[in-house]
């Protein structure tokens with residue numbers, strides 16, 4: 641017997657014609673998630689804009705990114721949070737980790753339910769002295785108590801998922817975990833890749849406004865690849881060490897680009913507070929985050945494609 645969702649699926653099929661979803665099931669929320677036909681139009685628009693606008697393309701890029709940020713601000717009931725974009729959550733997480741004092745506080749509390757992006761990286765950092773403590777995640781109350789008992793002055797961060805990627809189970813004690821982290825002065829990073837657009841969350845009501853979030857647009861948001869965000873609180877004072885080579889952004893912009901003065905005017909008008917320069921390792925893409933505090937507390941990013949072999953210096957660092 642045909643179900644309501646069969647009708648919905650049939651209605652969606654024509655919008656996913658290139659992935660041929662009428663004959664293949666590709667709505668699993670994983671890396672083989674089908675793209676809608678509109679994504680191809682978006683890619684075409686991107687190339688057309690780049691070819692037409694050349695160095696002015698950043699204006700269009702900033703406008704598009706702002707649309708995504710506004711969606712996230714609304715979804716998470718988070719008008720005051722900052723959202724910076726990158727091509728994947730791993731790049732954002734590594735940059736964030738580089739802002740922690742892992743020498744004095746080498747311990748990171750995490751769980752047995754984390755996605756490889758986080759768990760593999762933390763295990764790998766153990767080779768240089770970081771001490772990931774992997775707590776059992778299967779019982780929420782037990783995990784809360786374990787975090788409580790492990791929090792001490794050697795702990796740099798607590799990092800865990802809101803929805804566990806293997807089981808789809810929801811972590812129900814985040815508010816309490818955030819509270820004990822707050823009391824201990826330890827930042828809480830939440831991987832919400834499987835939560836966005838699936839399990840609604842008001843950061844304000846849940847008392848998570850001072851927490852950090854990683855989210856990705858590839859799956860349930862249907863934003864296509866390379867639209868991941870790190871959410872951080874407005875009063876964040878963390879300064880990443882993974883900076884990229886644009887240490888002297890002003891000099892570089894003025895010397896190397898015709899649009900330098902335009903960009904500098906924009907930057908100044910945004911009353912720039914922080915700059916996080918994040919070097920990504922794929923296809924010579926260099927990203928600069930310009931995080932500003934203007935009247936709407938908006939977060940801007942300019943993504944510069946540059947022929948620069950970033951992967952070598954990144955992996956050495």
Ligand SMILES: Cc1ncc(COP(=O)(O)O)c(C=O)c1O
Pocket residue numbers: 670671727728729730731755757801805831833834856868
């Ligand atoms: C829970 C979770 N976190 C993160 C990611 C993505 O990691 P990255 O953006 O580093 O590729 C995924 C992707 O499958 C995921 O399921």
